[in-house]
Amino acid sequence: MATTLxxxxxxxxxxxxxxxxxxxxxxxxxxxxAIVRERIVAGTLPxxxxxRQDALAAELGVSxxxxxxxxxxxxxxxxxxxxxxxxYMVGAMTAAQAEEIYxxxxxxxxxAAARAALLADDGDRATLIARxxxxxxxxxxxxxxxxxxxxxxxxxxxxxxxxxLTIQIIRQLAVLAERYVVAHLQPAGRDARAHxxxxxxxxxxxxxxxxxxxxxxxxxxxxxxxxxxxxxxPVC
Amino acid sequence: MATTLxxxxxxxxxxxxxxxxxxxxxxxxxxxxAIVRERIVAGTLPxxxxxRQDALAAELGVSxxxxxxxxxxxxxxxxxxxxxxxxYMVGAMTAAQAEEIYxxxxxxxxxAAARAALLADDGDRATLIARxxxxxxxxxxxxxxxxxxxxxxxxxxxxxxxxxLTIQIIRQLAVLAERYVVAHLQPAGRDARAHxxxxxxxxxxxxxxxxxxxxxxxxxxxxxxxxxxxxxxPVC
DNA sequence: CATCGCTAAAAAGTATACAGTATCTAAAAC
DNA sequence: GTTTTAGATACTGTATACTTTTTAGCGATG
Numbered sequence: 001m002a003t004t005l006x007x008x009x010x011x012x013x014x015x016x017x018x019x020x021x022x023x024x025x026x027x028x029x030x031x032x033x034a035i036v037r038e039r040i041v042a043g044t045l046p047x048x049x050x051x052r053q054d055a056l057a058a059e060l061g062v063s064x065x066x067x068x069x070x071x072x073x074x075x076x077x078x079x080x081x082x083x084x085x086x087x088y089m090v091g092a093m094t095a096a097q098a099e100e101i102y103x104x105x106x107x108x109x110x111x112a113a114a115r116a117a118l119l120a121d122d123g124d125r126a127t128l129i130a131r132x133x134x135x136x137x138x139x140x141x142x143x144x145x146x147x148x149x150x151x152x153x154x155x156x157x158x159x160x161x162x163x164x165l166t167i168q169i170i171r172q173l174a175v176l177a178e179r180y181v182v183a184h185l186q187p188a189g190r191d192a193r194a195h196x197x198x199x200x201x202x203x204x205x206x207x208x209x210x211x212x213x214x215x216x217x218x219x220x221x222x223x224x225x226x227x228x229x230x231x232x233x234p235v236c
Numbered sequence: 237m238a239t240t241l242x243x244x245x246x247x248x249x250x251x252x253x254x255x256x257x258x259x260x261x262x263x264x265x266x267x268x269x270a271i272v273r274e275r276i277v278a279g280t281l282p283x284x285x286x287x288r289q290d291a292l293a294a295e296l297g298v299s300x301x302x303x304x305x306x307x308x309x310x311x312x313x314x315x316x317x318x319x320x321x322x323x324y325m326v327g328a329m330t331a332a333q334a335e336e337i338y339x340x341x342x343x344x345x346x347x348a349a350a351r352a353a354l355l356a357d358d359g360d361r362a363t364l365i366a367r368x369x370x371x372x373x374x375x376x377x378x379x380x381x382x383x384x385x386x387x388x389x390x391x392x393x394x395x396x397x398x399x400x401l402t403i404q405i406i407r408q409l410a411v412l413a414e415r416y417v418v419a420h421l422q423p424a425g426r427d428a429r430a431h432x433x434x435x436x437x438x439x440x441x442x443x444x445x446x447x448x449x450x451x452x453x454x455x456x457x458x459x460x461x462x463x464x465x466x467x468x469x470p471v472c
Numbered sequence: 473c474a475t476c477g478c479t480a481a482a483a484a485g486t487a488t489a490c491a492g493t494a495t496c497t498a499a500a501a502c
Numbered sequence: 503g504t505t506t507t508a509g510a511t512a513c514t515g516t517a518t519a520c521t522t523t524t525t526a527g528c529g530a531t532g
Contacts, residue, residue: 025320025494027514029308053484063516065301068485069308072265076312078401084261085484085523100399107343163336165314165412169405176401261523263485289513299487304514321494321513 028062032070035060040079040090041178042144047090051080078176095229098180102225105173109221112166113157114214117205120160125206128156132202139195143185147178153198157205157213180228197223264298268306271296276315276326277414278380283326287316314412331465334416338461341409345457348402349393350450353441356396361442364392368438375431379421383414389434393441393449416464433459 036056039045057067071088074080082088120128135149151174158170197220204213272292275281293303307324310316318324356364371385387410394406433456440449 027320030320065304065515068301069305072305072309073312076309078404084263084266087484097401100401104344104402104405165333165336166340168314169340301486323513
């Protein structure tokens with residue numbers, strides 16, 4: 001049993017801060033969804049052959065029903081593909097899809113972050129700072145961990161807009177993009193340029209400089225895509 | 237048994253043309269997904285109380301497993317909300333969400349359609365013409381039918397771009413938007429302005445006039461949103 | 473030797489029954 | 503009148519079996 005479903009293993013969807021004594025009630029399918037999603041993003045799940053539902057269910061110590069619900073949701077999310085009676089497969093990664101994902105992010109994320117910077121309250125800013133520091137701390141960890149922290153930092157810049165659907169779509173795109181980053185990043189460890197860019201983004205956000213933040217994110221996403229195309233990808 | 241699952245009742249996801257001898261293999265969960273989705277959009281499913289899974293499964297003549305898979309996917313799609321141990325509910329409609337949906341459409345749809353007009357081949361154009369005529373024919377039908385044809389017309393202007401993720405997101409937004417249109421449209425029947433606008437869009441598309449199409453769609457979506465805000469909503 | 477078709481194993485999809493647990497309602501107790 | 507408690511309801515998850523489809527093996531045939 002590689003991954004246990006003990007409470008400690010529960011991954012909050014995007015590292016959402018969940019303080020204030022709110023008890024997080026999750027169904028089993030929710031947890032399986034998060035676990036399998038992170039496995040796909042991390043590349044742990046083989047992408048060349050279909051997912052054996054019985055085997056995966058046994059490994060996770062669950063039955064087929066919640067597993068299939070999680071897989072169905074992951075397909076809707078774009079991480080899995082399925083063919084009737086043939087099961088689920090991890091979606092193929094193609095250069096065309098990478099370009100598509102980044103073009104969509106480019107269209108949505110910078111303007112959303114710019115608006116978020118204006119709407120953020122002190123709690124939002126504190127959360128963003130915490131995410132930035134976590135990302136900083138994780139710089140020397142394994143790549144999937146860095147990528148996860150990176151995603152949480154990016155999402156913390158978006159969440160203050162308070163538009164659920166916009167947030168959901170941007171999150172979906174961030175998850176999809178992360179696969180490519182994890183798959184193509186050099187085992188280089190810490191990347192200086194990305195760190196600098198994140199620092200600038202944080203500063204612009206905290207200064208409520210919406211225009212500058214928008215420009216920074218635009219350039220950040222653009223350069224990440226071109227790095228991906230060039231085969232070298234610092235963490236976006 | 238209000239809705240049967242006989243093959244004739246199978247709704248293709250977006251009215252995708254499926255000729256050329258391609259056999260469409262669907263799981264039960266796929267069909268349930270499409271049926272329940274259309275019910276939600278049409279407003280047939282009550283939004284004030286949770287969905288009784290046993291009752292709905294019995295009504296559809298299926299078991300809970302494929303039903304729950306379909307519901308999980310619909311939640312991911314943004315049409316349903318769920319709370320653990322409390323079940324699924326049809327998502328609430330709010331003015332804020334309507335604005336959010338239309339703002340996102342505005343950001344994605346016109347430019348996508350403009351690109352599609354340049355990429356479309358003869359088959360794509362023929363499909364679009366067919367959708368336009370179907371929409372025209374349906375003008376005096378019941379509102380959900382008009383709205384469905386309208387969605388298929390809009391999607392036919394997008395599909396030629398051949399970018400699966402972009403198409404999926406635009407389709408998701410179109411479905412979400414449709415709820416508001418169906419809910420707020422006067423029982424007025426045929427709407428002259430919408431018909432004219434669609435006609436112009438079709439002409440621009442067929443003329444490969446990308447810039448004009450983009451401007452037309454931008455205005456079309458904008459005016460639909462303002463109509464929705466004003467309480468009167470011709471079919472967008 | 474390649475290919476076709478048959479057969480058997482494997483896996484997906486679905487149904488059913490049952491257990492456990494959470495939620496809600498309403499009656500009962502204080 | 504407020505709180506407690508009990509019961510009903512319904513969601514969640516497991517176990518099992520059955521059907522259908524896919525896939526792989528394998529021998530027969532051209």
